[in-house]
Amino acid sequence: MSESEKLLVVKDLATTFATAGGLVPAVGGVSFDLERNETLGIVGESGSGKTVLSRTIMGLQPRANVTVTGSARVNGFEVVGASEKEKRQIWGTEVAMVFQDPMTSLNPVMRIGKQIDEALRVRMGMNRAAARARAIELLELVGIPSPAQRYDAYPGQLSGGMRQRVVIATALACSPKLLMADEPTTGLDVTIQAQILNLLDELKDRLKMSVILVTHDLGVVATRTSRIVVMYAGRIVETGSTREVFYHHRMPYTRALLESSPKVSNHPHTRLATIPGRPPNLLKLAQGCSFAPRCAYATDRCHQERPELQPAAEPGHSFACWNPLPTTRGVAAP
Protein backbone atom coordinates (compact mmCIF):
# COMPACT_ATOMS: atom_id res chain seq x y z
CA MET A 1 0.00 0.00 0.00
CA SER A 2 1.42 3.39 -0.90
CA GLU A 3 1.92 6.07 1.72
CA SER A 4 -0.91 8.24 0.46
CA GLU A 5 -3.44 5.47 1.00
CA LYS A 6 -2.47 5.05 4.62
CA LEU A 7 -4.88 6.64 7.05
CA LEU A 8 -2.17 8.11 9.22
CA VAL A 9 1.46 8.86 8.47
CA VAL A 10 3.57 10.32 11.28
CA LYS A 11 7.11 11.48 10.51
CA ASP A 12 9.66 12.89 12.96
CA LEU A 13 6.87 14.33 15.04
CA ALA A 14 8.19 16.28 18.01
CA THR A 15 6.32 18.25 20.66
CA THR A 16 8.25 20.60 22.90
CA PHE A 17 6.76 22.49 25.82
CA ALA A 18 8.29 25.75 26.92
CA THR A 19 8.09 25.72 30.73
CA ALA A 20 9.56 27.89 33.43
CA GLY A 21 12.26 25.25 33.94
CA GLY A 22 13.24 25.11 30.26
CA LEU A 23 12.22 23.21 27.15
CA VAL A 24 10.56 19.85 27.70
CA PRO A 25 10.76 17.50 24.70
CA ALA A 26 7.60 15.54 25.57
CA VAL A 27 7.64 13.85 22.17
CA GLY A 28 11.09 13.71 20.60
CA GLY A 29 10.84 12.70 16.95
CA VAL A 30 8.41 9.87 16.36
CA SER A 31 7.59 8.12 13.07
CA PHE A 32 5.01 5.43 12.39
CA ASP A 33 1.97 4.88 10.26
CA LEU A 34 -1.41 3.28 10.42
CA GLU A 35 -3.43 1.35 7.86
CA ARG A 36 -7.14 1.63 7.42
CA ASN A 37 -9.17 -0.60 9.77
CA GLU A 38 -6.10 -1.30 11.84
CA THR A 39 -5.74 -1.11 15.60
CA LEU A 40 -2.41 0.15 16.84
CA GLY A 41 -1.32 0.11 20.46
CA ILE A 42 0.89 2.82 21.94
CA VAL A 43 2.29 1.63 25.26
CA GLY A 44 4.63 3.11 27.83
CA GLU A 45 4.85 4.20 31.43
CA SER A 46 3.22 7.34 32.78
CA GLY A 47 5.16 10.30 31.45
CA SER A 48 6.47 8.47 28.39
CA GLY A 49 4.71 10.94 26.11
CA LYS A 50 1.83 8.73 24.98
CA THR A 51 -0.90 11.22 25.73
CA VAL A 52 1.01 14.19 24.31
CA LEU A 53 1.76 12.15 21.19
CA SER A 54 -1.87 11.19 20.66
CA ARG A 55 -2.99 14.79 21.12
CA THR A 56 -0.30 16.12 18.83
CA ILE A 57 -1.33 13.70 16.09
CA MET A 58 -4.79 15.27 16.27
CA GLY A 59 -3.36 18.77 16.63
CA LEU A 60 -5.14 19.02 19.97
CA GLN A 61 -2.10 20.02 22.01
CA PRO A 62 -2.43 23.15 24.21
CA ARG A 63 -2.20 26.32 22.18
CA ALA A 64 0.26 28.27 24.29
CA ASN A 65 3.97 27.53 24.86
CA VAL A 66 4.09 24.49 22.59
CA THR A 67 6.22 23.87 19.50
CA VAL A 68 5.39 21.02 17.15
CA THR A 69 7.70 19.96 14.32
CA GLY A 70 7.69 17.11 11.85
CA SER A 71 4.60 15.85 10.12
CA ALA A 72 1.36 14.05 10.93
CA ARG A 73 -0.97 13.41 8.01
CA VAL A 74 -4.45 12.25 8.86
CA ASN A 75 -6.09 10.92 5.69
CA GLY A 76 -3.92 13.27 3.67
CA PHE A 77 -4.46 16.32 5.89
CA GLU A 78 -1.27 17.78 7.34
CA VAL A 79 -2.01 18.52 10.99
CA VAL A 80 1.34 20.10 11.91
CA GLY A 81 1.23 23.80 11.22
CA ALA A 82 -2.50 23.83 10.44
CA SER A 83 -4.50 26.58 12.09
CA GLU A 84 -7.16 25.79 14.69
CA LYS A 85 -9.80 26.70 12.12
CA GLU A 86 -8.36 24.30 9.54
CA LYS A 87 -8.04 21.51 12.08
CA ARG A 88 -11.70 21.89 13.01
CA GLN A 89 -12.48 20.49 9.57
CA ILE A 90 -10.99 17.12 10.49
CA TRP A 91 -11.86 17.03 14.19
CA GLY A 92 -14.81 14.77 14.75
CA THR A 93 -15.18 13.79 11.12
CA GLU A 94 -11.73 12.39 10.29
CA VAL A 95 -10.28 11.87 13.73
CA ALA A 96 -11.91 11.86 17.15
CA MET A 97 -10.70 11.14 20.64
CA VAL A 98 -11.99 9.10 23.54
CA PHE A 99 -10.57 10.84 26.58
CA GLN A 100 -8.93 9.28 29.57
CA ASP A 101 -11.16 10.19 32.45
CA PRO A 102 -14.92 10.19 31.91
CA MET A 103 -15.34 12.06 35.23
CA THR A 104 -13.70 15.19 33.81
CA SER A 105 -14.16 14.94 30.06
CA LEU A 106 -17.90 15.57 30.00
CA ASN A 107 -19.32 19.02 30.66
CA PRO A 108 -20.92 18.64 34.11
CA VAL A 109 -23.66 21.22 33.48
CA MET A 110 -24.77 20.10 30.03
CA ARG A 111 -27.21 17.30 29.36
CA ILE A 112 -25.39 14.33 27.81
CA GLY A 113 -27.68 14.26 24.79
CA LYS A 114 -26.82 17.87 24.05
CA GLN A 115 -23.13 17.06 24.25
CA ILE A 116 -23.53 14.31 21.69
CA ASP A 117 -25.76 16.13 19.26
CA GLU A 118 -23.72 19.33 19.41
CA ALA A 119 -21.27 17.98 16.84
CA LEU A 120 -24.12 16.67 14.72
CA ARG A 121 -25.80 20.06 14.67
CA VAL A 122 -22.68 22.17 14.18
CA ARG A 123 -20.62 19.90 11.95
CA MET A 124 -23.23 17.90 10.07
CA GLY A 125 -25.81 20.68 9.93
CA MET A 126 -28.59 18.47 11.28
CA ASN A 127 -31.72 20.06 12.67
CA ARG A 128 -32.71 19.64 16.29
CA ALA A 129 -35.01 16.66 15.80
CA ALA A 130 -32.66 14.74 13.49
CA ALA A 131 -29.68 15.35 15.78
CA ARG A 132 -31.68 14.17 18.77
CA ALA A 133 -32.76 11.00 17.00
CA ARG A 134 -29.17 10.32 15.92
CA ALA A 135 -27.83 11.00 19.43
CA ILE A 136 -30.29 8.48 20.87
CA GLU A 137 -29.18 5.99 18.22
CA LEU A 138 -25.57 6.57 19.24
CA LEU A 139 -26.41 6.08 22.91
CA GLU A 140 -28.03 2.80 21.98
CA LEU A 141 -25.02 1.85 19.85
CA VAL A 142 -22.66 2.22 22.81
CA GLY A 143 -24.95 0.11 24.97
CA ILE A 144 -26.72 2.61 27.18
CA PRO A 145 -30.05 1.26 28.40
CA SER A 146 -33.19 3.36 27.78
CA PRO A 147 -31.25 5.88 25.67
CA ALA A 148 -34.21 8.20 25.10
CA GLN A 149 -34.48 8.89 28.84
CA ARG A 150 -30.72 9.12 29.28
CA TYR A 151 -30.57 11.83 26.64
CA ASP A 152 -31.70 14.38 29.23
CA ALA A 153 -29.44 13.16 32.04
CA TYR A 154 -26.56 15.18 33.36
CA PRO A 155 -23.16 13.44 33.54
CA GLY A 156 -23.36 13.43 37.35
CA GLN A 157 -26.38 11.13 37.16
CA LEU A 158 -24.42 8.40 35.38
CA SER A 159 -21.80 5.91 36.59
CA GLY A 160 -18.21 6.05 35.35
CA GLY A 161 -18.70 3.24 32.84
CA MET A 162 -21.85 4.87 31.47
CA ARG A 163 -20.05 8.19 31.19
CA GLN A 164 -17.24 6.59 29.22
CA ARG A 165 -19.86 5.14 26.89
CA VAL A 166 -21.22 8.66 26.44
CA VAL A 167 -17.70 9.91 25.68
CA ILE A 168 -17.38 7.18 23.04
CA ALA A 169 -20.78 8.04 21.58
CA THR A 170 -19.71 11.70 21.37
CA ALA A 171 -16.49 10.75 19.60
CA LEU A 172 -18.39 8.57 17.13
CA ALA A 173 -21.03 11.21 16.38
CA CYS A 174 -19.55 12.35 13.06
CA SER A 175 -18.30 8.89 12.01
CA PRO A 176 -14.54 9.52 12.29
CA LYS A 177 -12.17 7.34 10.29
CA LEU A 178 -9.61 7.33 13.08
CA LEU A 179 -10.48 6.97 16.76
CA MET A 180 -7.81 7.83 19.29
CA ALA A 181 -8.50 6.13 22.60
CA ASP A 182 -6.25 7.66 25.24
CA GLU A 183 -6.19 5.25 28.19
CA PRO A 184 -9.95 4.86 27.81
CA THR A 185 -10.28 2.58 30.82
CA THR A 186 -7.87 3.88 33.48
CA GLY A 187 -10.64 5.58 35.43
CA LEU A 188 -12.89 2.53 35.48
CA ASP A 189 -13.40 -0.72 37.41
CA VAL A 190 -11.73 -3.82 36.01
CA THR A 191 -15.00 -5.43 34.91
CA ILE A 192 -16.13 -2.23 33.21
CA GLN A 193 -12.70 -1.91 31.56
CA ALA A 194 -13.21 -5.14 29.62
CA GLN A 195 -16.72 -4.05 28.58
CA ILE A 196 -15.48 -0.72 27.24
CA LEU A 197 -12.55 -2.31 25.39
CA ASN A 198 -14.79 -4.96 23.84
CA LEU A 199 -17.19 -2.22 22.83
CA LEU A 200 -14.38 -0.30 21.11
CA ASP A 201 -13.32 -3.48 19.30
CA GLU A 202 -16.81 -4.20 18.15
CA LEU A 203 -17.43 -0.62 17.02
CA LYS A 204 -14.16 -0.57 15.12
CA ASP A 205 -15.27 -3.50 12.98
CA ARG A 206 -18.82 -2.29 12.64
CA LEU A 207 -17.98 1.26 11.67
CA LYS A 208 -14.81 0.43 9.70
CA MET A 209 -12.57 2.71 11.72
CA SER A 210 -8.93 2.62 12.63
CA VAL A 211 -8.16 2.79 16.32
CA ILE A 212 -5.10 3.94 18.20
CA LEU A 213 -5.22 2.49 21.68
CA VAL A 214 -2.97 4.37 24.08
CA THR A 215 -2.31 2.55 27.33
CA HIS A 216 0.21 1.63 29.99
CA ASP A 217 -1.34 -1.81 30.29
CA LEU A 218 0.13 -4.42 27.94
CA GLY A 219 -2.70 -6.77 28.81
CA VAL A 220 -5.06 -4.34 27.13
CA VAL A 221 -3.22 -4.26 23.80
CA ALA A 222 -2.22 -7.95 23.67
CA THR A 223 -5.37 -9.26 22.04
CA ARG A 224 -6.80 -6.12 20.54
CA THR A 225 -4.05 -4.63 18.42
CA SER A 226 -2.21 -5.80 15.36
CA ARG A 227 0.83 -3.64 15.98
CA ILE A 228 2.43 -2.00 19.00
CA VAL A 229 4.55 1.10 19.48
CA VAL A 230 6.53 1.10 22.73
CA MET A 231 7.42 4.58 23.94
CA TYR A 232 9.98 5.72 26.45
CA ALA A 233 10.88 9.32 27.32
CA GLY A 234 9.04 10.68 24.29
CA ARG A 235 10.60 8.32 21.73
CA ILE A 236 9.73 5.01 20.15
CA VAL A 237 12.06 2.36 21.56
CA GLU A 238 10.50 -0.65 19.89
CA THR A 239 7.75 -1.25 17.39
CA GLY A 240 6.43 -4.21 15.47
CA SER A 241 3.53 -6.59 15.17
CA THR A 242 1.90 -7.34 18.49
CA ARG A 243 3.04 -10.94 18.36
CA GLU A 244 6.60 -9.98 17.55
CA VAL A 245 6.81 -7.39 20.33
CA PHE A 246 5.36 -9.78 22.89
CA TYR A 247 7.41 -12.82 22.03
CA HIS A 248 10.53 -11.61 20.23
CA HIS A 249 11.20 -8.18 21.73
CA ARG A 250 14.80 -7.03 21.66
CA MET A 251 14.69 -3.87 23.77
CA PRO A 252 15.28 -4.43 27.50
CA TYR A 253 12.67 -1.80 28.32
CA THR A 254 9.97 -3.77 26.51
CA ARG A 255 10.88 -6.85 28.49
CA ALA A 256 10.86 -4.91 31.75
CA LEU A 257 7.42 -3.56 30.87
CA LEU A 258 6.13 -7.04 30.04
CA GLU A 259 7.56 -8.49 33.22
CA SER A 260 5.89 -5.85 35.31
CA SER A 261 2.38 -6.79 34.20
CA PRO A 262 0.66 -9.47 36.25
CA LYS A 263 0.04 -12.79 34.53
CA VAL A 264 -2.60 -15.42 35.21
CA SER A 265 0.14 -18.07 35.12
CA ASN A 266 1.93 -16.45 38.07
CA HIS A 267 1.85 -18.41 41.31
CA PRO A 268 -0.31 -16.79 43.97
CA HIS A 269 1.62 -14.20 46.00
CA THR A 270 4.30 -13.85 43.35
CA ARG A 271 5.96 -10.51 43.82
CA LEU A 272 5.37 -8.42 40.71
CA ALA A 273 8.56 -7.31 38.97
CA THR A 274 9.11 -3.56 38.86
CA ILE A 275 11.41 -1.41 36.77
CA PRO A 276 14.02 0.10 39.09
CA GLY A 277 14.40 3.86 39.15
CA ARG A 278 12.05 6.43 37.69
CA PRO A 279 11.27 7.70 34.19
CA PRO A 280 13.85 10.35 33.28
CA ASN A 281 13.35 14.04 33.83
CA LEU A 282 12.68 15.33 30.33
CA LEU A 283 14.30 18.64 31.26
CA LYS A 284 17.65 16.90 31.80
CA LEU A 285 17.76 14.17 29.21
CA ALA A 286 21.19 12.56 28.94
CA GLN A 287 22.79 12.40 25.52
CA GLY A 288 22.75 8.60 25.43
CA CYS A 289 19.87 6.14 25.60
CA SER A 290 17.16 7.51 27.91
CA PHE A 291 16.64 4.08 29.45
CA ALA A 292 20.34 3.47 30.17
CA PRO A 293 20.25 4.65 33.81
CA ARG A 294 17.62 2.01 34.60
CA CYS A 295 18.89 -0.71 32.29
CA ALA A 296 20.69 -3.83 33.53
CA TYR A 297 22.48 -4.23 30.19
CA ALA A 298 23.71 -0.66 29.82
CA THR A 299 27.30 -0.12 28.68
CA ASP A 300 29.37 3.05 28.30
CA ARG A 301 28.15 3.44 24.77
CA CYS A 302 24.53 3.44 25.98
CA HIS A 303 25.31 6.41 28.21
CA GLN A 304 27.06 8.38 25.48
CA GLU A 305 25.31 7.71 22.19
CA ARG A 306 21.62 7.51 21.51
CA PRO A 307 20.62 4.37 19.60
CA GLU A 308 18.37 4.89 16.57
CA LEU A 309 15.64 2.46 15.56
CA GLN A 310 17.12 -0.48 13.66
CA PRO A 311 15.27 -3.27 11.88
CA ALA A 312 14.93 -6.66 13.52
CA ALA A 313 14.47 -10.00 11.81
CA GLU A 314 10.79 -9.65 11.00
CA PRO A 315 9.80 -6.89 8.58
CA GLY A 316 8.17 -4.00 10.39
CA HIS A 317 9.83 -4.87 13.69
CA SER A 318 12.47 -2.42 14.85
CA PHE A 319 14.08 -1.43 18.13
CA ALA A 320 16.45 1.20 19.47
CA CYS A 321 19.16 -0.48 21.51
CA TRP A 322 22.93 -0.96 21.44
CA ASN A 323 22.82 -4.20 23.40
CA PRO A 324 19.58 -5.86 22.33
CA LEU A 325 18.35 -8.99 24.01
CA PRO A 326 19.35 -12.10 22.08
CA THR A 327 16.79 -12.94 19.47
CA THR A 328 14.33 -15.57 20.58
CA ARG A 329 13.26 -16.42 17.05
CA GLY A 330 13.07 -20.15 16.63
CA VAL A 331 12.91 -20.56 20.40
CA ALA A 332 9.61 -21.68 21.91
CA ALA A 333 7.50 -18.76 23.04
CA PRO A 334 7.63 -18.23 26.79
Next chain:
Amino acid sequence: MLRYVTRRLVMLLGIVFVISVGSFYLIHLLPGDPAVVILGTGATPANKAALFKQLGLDKPIYLQYFTWIGNVIRGNMGTSFISQSSVAATIRAALPIDLEIIVLSQLLAFVAAIPMAMRSARKPDGPLDRVLGASSFTLLSVPPFIIIVLLVLFVSIKLGIPHTGPSSYVTFASDPIGNLESLALPAFTLAIGSFVVYYRVLRSDLIATLQEEFITMARSKGISQRRIMWRHAFRPSSVALLGAASVNIGGLLASGFVVQYLLAIPGLGYTLISAINTSDFLLVQGIVLTVSVGVVLINFIFDFVINIVDPRISRE
Protein backbone atom coordinates in the same frame (compact mmCIF):
# COMPACT_ATOMS: atom_id res chain seq x y z
CA MET B 1 -34.71 20.10 43.27
CA LEU B 2 -38.22 20.47 44.70
CA ARG B 3 -37.00 19.38 48.13
CA TYR B 4 -34.18 21.87 47.92
CA VAL B 5 -36.55 24.71 47.05
CA THR B 6 -38.98 23.76 49.83
CA ARG B 7 -36.16 23.65 52.35
CA ARG B 8 -34.95 27.04 51.19
CA LEU B 9 -38.47 28.45 51.34
CA VAL B 10 -38.90 27.35 54.95
CA MET B 11 -35.56 28.97 55.76
CA LEU B 12 -36.69 32.12 53.98
CA LEU B 13 -39.84 32.34 56.10
CA GLY B 14 -37.74 31.89 59.24
CA ILE B 15 -35.39 34.68 58.23
CA VAL B 16 -38.25 37.01 57.35
CA PHE B 17 -39.78 36.36 60.78
CA VAL B 18 -36.51 37.26 62.50
CA ILE B 19 -36.21 40.40 60.37
CA SER B 20 -39.77 41.45 61.20
CA VAL B 21 -39.17 41.00 64.92
CA GLY B 22 -35.96 42.99 64.57
CA SER B 23 -37.53 45.88 62.73
CA PHE B 24 -40.52 45.90 65.06
CA TYR B 25 -38.23 46.06 68.05
CA LEU B 26 -36.15 48.76 66.39
CA ILE B 27 -38.78 51.34 67.35
CA HIS B 28 -38.48 50.36 71.01
CA LEU B 29 -34.71 50.62 70.90
CA LEU B 30 -34.70 54.14 69.52
CA PRO B 31 -34.37 56.93 72.06
CA GLY B 32 -37.33 59.26 72.52
CA ASP B 33 -40.88 58.89 73.76
CA PRO B 34 -43.71 58.57 71.22
CA ALA B 35 -45.93 60.57 73.55
CA VAL B 36 -43.48 63.45 73.49
CA VAL B 37 -43.19 63.29 69.70
CA ILE B 38 -46.96 63.29 69.20
CA LEU B 39 -48.27 65.38 72.08
CA GLY B 40 -45.30 67.66 72.66
CA THR B 41 -43.44 68.16 75.93
CA GLY B 42 -46.34 69.53 77.93
CA ALA B 43 -48.59 66.47 77.91
CA THR B 44 -50.27 65.37 81.14
CA PRO B 45 -49.97 61.76 82.40
CA ALA B 46 -53.69 61.27 81.70
CA ASN B 47 -53.27 62.39 78.08
CA LYS B 48 -50.25 60.11 77.76
CA ALA B 49 -52.21 57.11 79.10
CA ALA B 50 -55.07 57.83 76.70
CA LEU B 51 -52.65 58.05 73.80
CA PHE B 52 -50.90 54.79 74.81
CA LYS B 53 -54.30 53.08 74.95
CA GLN B 54 -55.23 54.52 71.56
CA LEU B 55 -51.94 53.31 70.04
CA GLY B 56 -52.13 49.94 71.80
CA LEU B 57 -48.87 50.65 73.62
CA ASP B 58 -50.39 49.55 76.95
CA LYS B 59 -50.60 45.93 75.80
CA PRO B 60 -47.73 43.39 76.28
CA ILE B 61 -45.06 43.70 73.61
CA TYR B 62 -45.71 40.33 71.90
CA LEU B 63 -49.37 41.29 71.41
CA GLN B 64 -48.21 44.59 69.94
CA TYR B 65 -46.01 42.60 67.54
CA PHE B 66 -48.87 40.42 66.35
CA THR B 67 -51.16 43.40 65.82
CA TRP B 68 -48.37 45.15 63.90
CA ILE B 69 -47.34 42.17 61.73
CA GLY B 70 -51.00 41.49 60.93
CA ASN B 71 -51.33 45.03 59.66
CA VAL B 72 -48.06 44.88 57.74
CA ILE B 73 -49.14 41.69 55.95
CA ARG B 74 -52.31 43.51 54.90
CA GLY B 75 -50.16 46.32 53.51
CA ASN B 76 -50.73 48.74 56.35
CA MET B 77 -47.51 49.99 57.87
CA GLY B 78 -49.16 52.78 59.78
CA THR B 79 -49.34 56.51 59.26
CA SER B 80 -46.38 58.73 59.82
CA PHE B 81 -46.89 61.17 62.73
CA ILE B 82 -44.53 63.60 61.02
CA SER B 83 -45.93 63.82 57.48
CA GLN B 84 -49.37 62.41 58.28
CA SER B 85 -49.08 60.22 55.18
CA SER B 86 -49.30 56.44 54.88
CA VAL B 87 -45.90 54.72 55.30
CA ALA B 88 -46.84 52.02 52.78
CA ALA B 89 -47.79 54.66 50.20
CA THR B 90 -44.51 56.53 50.73
CA ILE B 91 -42.55 53.31 50.25
CA ARG B 92 -44.60 52.37 47.20
CA ALA B 93 -43.71 55.70 45.64
CA ALA B 94 -39.97 55.50 46.45
CA LEU B 95 -39.21 51.81 45.89
CA PRO B 96 -39.56 51.78 42.07
CA ILE B 97 -36.79 54.37 41.84
CA ASP B 98 -34.37 52.09 43.71
CA LEU B 99 -35.43 49.12 41.63
CA GLU B 100 -34.94 51.06 38.41
CA ILE B 101 -31.46 52.21 39.45
CA ILE B 102 -30.46 48.69 40.45
CA VAL B 103 -31.82 47.04 37.33
CA LEU B 104 -30.14 49.63 35.09
CA SER B 105 -26.83 49.37 36.92
CA GLN B 106 -26.85 45.57 36.84
CA LEU B 107 -27.67 45.51 33.14
CA LEU B 108 -24.76 47.84 32.44
CA ALA B 109 -22.42 45.85 34.68
CA PHE B 110 -23.27 42.45 33.17
CA VAL B 111 -23.27 43.67 29.59
CA ALA B 112 -19.77 45.09 30.10
CA ALA B 113 -18.32 42.44 32.42
CA ILE B 114 -19.28 39.22 30.62
CA PRO B 115 -17.76 39.89 27.17
CA MET B 116 -14.69 41.52 28.70
CA ALA B 117 -14.11 38.57 31.04
CA MET B 118 -14.51 36.22 28.07
CA ARG B 119 -11.90 38.16 26.13
CA SER B 120 -9.50 38.32 29.06
CA ALA B 121 -9.80 34.63 29.89
CA ARG B 122 -8.98 33.55 26.37
CA LYS B 123 -5.52 35.02 26.69
CA PRO B 124 -4.66 35.38 30.39
CA ASP B 125 -1.82 37.86 30.90
CA GLY B 126 -2.20 39.00 27.32
CA PRO B 127 -2.18 42.75 26.61
CA LEU B 128 -5.97 43.12 26.84
CA ASP B 129 -6.12 41.15 30.08
CA ARG B 130 -3.41 43.31 31.63
CA VAL B 131 -5.07 46.58 30.63
CA LEU B 132 -8.49 45.44 31.87
CA GLY B 133 -7.01 44.04 35.06
CA ALA B 134 -5.16 47.22 35.92
CA SER B 135 -8.02 49.57 35.03
CA SER B 136 -10.62 47.50 36.85
CA PHE B 137 -8.46 47.52 39.94
CA THR B 138 -8.15 51.30 39.75
CA LEU B 139 -11.92 51.64 39.42
CA LEU B 140 -12.45 49.35 42.39
CA SER B 141 -10.50 51.69 44.62
CA VAL B 142 -12.58 54.79 43.83
CA PRO B 143 -15.64 55.03 46.09
CA PRO B 144 -19.05 55.76 44.52
CA PHE B 145 -19.42 59.15 46.20
CA ILE B 146 -16.29 60.34 44.40
CA ILE B 147 -17.39 58.88 41.08
CA ILE B 148 -20.82 60.49 41.25
CA VAL B 149 -19.33 63.90 42.02
CA LEU B 150 -16.92 63.61 39.10
CA LEU B 151 -19.73 62.46 36.82
CA VAL B 152 -21.90 65.40 37.82
CA LEU B 153 -18.98 67.71 37.17
CA PHE B 154 -18.39 66.39 33.65
CA VAL B 155 -21.75 65.18 32.42
CA SER B 156 -24.13 67.66 34.06
CA ILE B 157 -22.01 70.77 34.29
CA LYS B 158 -19.46 70.57 31.43
CA LEU B 159 -21.63 68.69 28.91
CA GLY B 160 -24.84 70.22 30.20
CA ILE B 161 -27.04 67.16 29.73
CA PRO B 162 -30.42 67.95 31.30
CA HIS B 163 -31.92 66.07 34.25
CA THR B 164 -28.56 64.68 35.31
CA GLY B 165 -27.64 67.14 38.04
CA PRO B 166 -28.78 67.19 41.66
CA SER B 167 -32.50 67.62 42.42
CA SER B 168 -33.51 67.04 38.81
CA TYR B 169 -35.36 63.75 39.15
CA VAL B 170 -38.41 63.36 36.91
CA THR B 171 -40.86 60.48 37.02
CA PHE B 172 -41.07 57.92 34.26
CA ALA B 173 -44.74 58.64 33.72
CA SER B 174 -44.20 62.35 33.08
CA ASP B 175 -41.05 62.10 30.91
CA PRO B 176 -39.57 58.64 30.13
CA ILE B 177 -36.40 59.99 28.49
CA GLY B 178 -35.87 62.56 31.21
CA ASN B 179 -36.41 59.85 33.79
CA LEU B 180 -33.68 57.68 32.25
CA GLU B 181 -31.40 60.70 32.06
CA SER B 182 -31.99 61.52 35.69
CA LEU B 183 -31.16 57.96 36.80
CA ALA B 184 -28.30 57.43 34.35
CA LEU B 185 -25.57 58.83 36.59
CA PRO B 186 -26.53 56.88 39.72
CA ALA B 187 -27.02 53.70 37.68
CA PHE B 188 -23.65 54.18 35.99
CA THR B 189 -21.93 54.88 39.31
CA LEU B 190 -23.30 51.72 40.89
CA ALA B 191 -22.55 49.75 37.71
CA ILE B 192 -18.83 50.52 37.98
CA GLY B 193 -18.43 48.81 41.34
CA SER B 194 -20.49 45.81 40.20
CA PHE B 195 -18.67 45.60 36.88
CA VAL B 196 -15.27 45.33 38.54
CA VAL B 197 -16.44 42.54 40.85
CA TYR B 198 -18.24 40.60 38.10
CA TYR B 199 -15.40 40.98 35.63
CA ARG B 200 -12.80 39.72 38.07
CA VAL B 201 -14.86 36.83 39.43
CA LEU B 202 -15.95 35.61 36.00
CA ARG B 203 -12.48 36.01 34.49
CA SER B 204 -10.77 33.87 37.11
CA ASP B 205 -13.47 31.19 36.97
CA LEU B 206 -13.33 31.11 33.19
CA ILE B 207 -9.56 30.68 33.25
CA ALA B 208 -9.98 27.73 35.61
CA THR B 209 -12.78 26.22 33.52
CA LEU B 210 -10.80 26.54 30.30
CA GLN B 211 -8.15 24.23 31.81
CA GLU B 212 -10.74 21.49 32.22
CA GLU B 213 -10.63 18.35 30.16
CA PHE B 214 -14.18 18.81 28.91
CA ILE B 215 -13.08 21.99 27.14
CA THR B 216 -10.41 20.00 25.27
CA MET B 217 -13.10 17.46 24.48
CA ALA B 218 -15.38 20.22 23.17
CA ARG B 219 -12.47 21.46 21.07
CA SER B 220 -11.99 17.96 19.65
CA LYS B 221 -15.55 18.06 18.29
CA GLY B 222 -14.44 20.75 15.87
CA ILE B 223 -16.77 23.47 17.16
CA SER B 224 -15.88 27.15 17.09
CA GLN B 225 -14.00 28.93 19.83
CA ARG B 226 -16.99 31.20 20.30
CA ARG B 227 -19.28 28.26 20.86
CA ILE B 228 -16.81 26.69 23.31
CA MET B 229 -16.71 29.93 25.30
CA TRP B 230 -20.47 30.49 25.45
CA ARG B 231 -21.84 26.95 25.48
CA HIS B 232 -19.18 25.10 27.45
CA ALA B 233 -17.14 27.52 29.52
CA PHE B 234 -19.61 30.23 30.51
CA ARG B 235 -22.24 28.25 32.36
CA PRO B 236 -19.97 26.26 34.68
CA SER B 237 -18.01 29.45 35.35
CA SER B 238 -20.99 31.59 36.28
CA VAL B 239 -21.85 30.15 39.69
CA ALA B 240 -19.46 32.42 41.57
CA LEU B 241 -20.60 35.32 39.39
CA LEU B 242 -24.21 34.80 40.43
CA GLY B 243 -23.16 34.41 44.04
CA ALA B 244 -21.26 37.68 43.83
CA ALA B 245 -24.24 39.37 42.19
CA SER B 246 -26.61 38.18 44.89
CA VAL B 247 -24.43 39.62 47.65
CA ASN B 248 -23.60 42.71 45.64
CA ILE B 249 -27.18 43.72 44.90
CA GLY B 250 -27.92 43.75 48.61
CA GLY B 251 -24.93 46.01 49.09
CA LEU B 252 -26.06 48.23 46.23
CA LEU B 253 -29.09 49.32 48.22
CA ALA B 254 -26.71 50.79 50.76
CA SER B 255 -24.32 52.48 48.32
CA GLY B 256 -27.39 53.56 46.35
CA PHE B 257 -28.48 55.50 49.43
CA VAL B 258 -25.36 57.63 49.31
CA VAL B 259 -25.73 58.37 45.63
CA GLN B 260 -29.43 59.15 46.00
CA TYR B 261 -28.72 61.48 48.87
CA LEU B 262 -26.05 63.35 46.92
CA LEU B 263 -28.32 63.84 43.89
CA ALA B 264 -31.54 64.26 45.94
CA ILE B 265 -33.27 61.44 44.08
CA PRO B 266 -36.37 60.54 46.11
CA GLY B 267 -35.78 56.80 46.29
CA LEU B 268 -35.86 54.70 49.46
CA GLY B 269 -32.36 55.79 50.43
CA TYR B 270 -33.10 59.47 50.30
CA THR B 271 -36.42 58.92 52.05
CA LEU B 272 -34.74 56.87 54.79
CA ILE B 273 -32.11 59.50 55.48
CA SER B 274 -34.77 62.22 55.65
CA ALA B 275 -36.91 60.05 57.92
CA ILE B 276 -33.98 59.52 60.29
CA ASN B 277 -33.31 63.28 60.34
CA THR B 278 -36.94 64.04 61.23
CA SER B 279 -37.25 61.12 63.71
CA ASP B 280 -40.01 59.60 61.57
CA PHE B 281 -39.69 56.21 63.31
CA LEU B 282 -42.57 54.46 61.57
CA LEU B 283 -41.16 55.33 58.15
CA VAL B 284 -37.68 54.18 59.19
CA GLN B 285 -39.20 50.93 60.40
CA GLY B 286 -41.13 50.42 57.17
CA ILE B 287 -38.09 51.06 54.98
CA VAL B 288 -35.80 48.87 57.06
CA LEU B 289 -38.33 46.05 56.86
CA THR B 290 -38.86 46.47 53.11
CA VAL B 291 -35.15 46.60 52.31
CA SER B 292 -34.28 43.63 54.53
CA VAL B 293 -37.02 41.46 53.09
CA GLY B 294 -35.94 42.59 49.62
CA VAL B 295 -32.35 41.51 50.23
CA VAL B 296 -33.48 38.12 51.53
CA LEU B 297 -35.75 37.65 48.52
CA ILE B 298 -32.99 38.56 46.09
CA ASN B 299 -30.71 36.00 47.73
CA PHE B 300 -33.43 33.39 47.52
CA ILE B 301 -34.02 34.05 43.84
CA PHE B 302 -30.30 33.90 43.08
CA ASP B 303 -29.97 30.63 44.98
CA PHE B 304 -32.68 29.25 42.79
CA VAL B 305 -31.04 30.51 39.60
CA ILE B 306 -27.66 29.10 40.66
CA ASN B 307 -29.33 25.72 41.05
CA ILE B 308 -30.65 25.83 37.55
CA VAL B 309 -27.28 26.90 36.20
CA ASP B 310 -25.39 24.18 38.04
CA PRO B 311 -27.61 21.17 38.77
CA ARG B 312 -24.82 19.55 40.77
CA ILE B 313 -25.52 21.85 43.72
CA SER B 314 -28.98 20.63 44.67
CA ARG B 315 -28.05 17.02 43.98
CA GLU B 316 -25.40 16.96 46.67
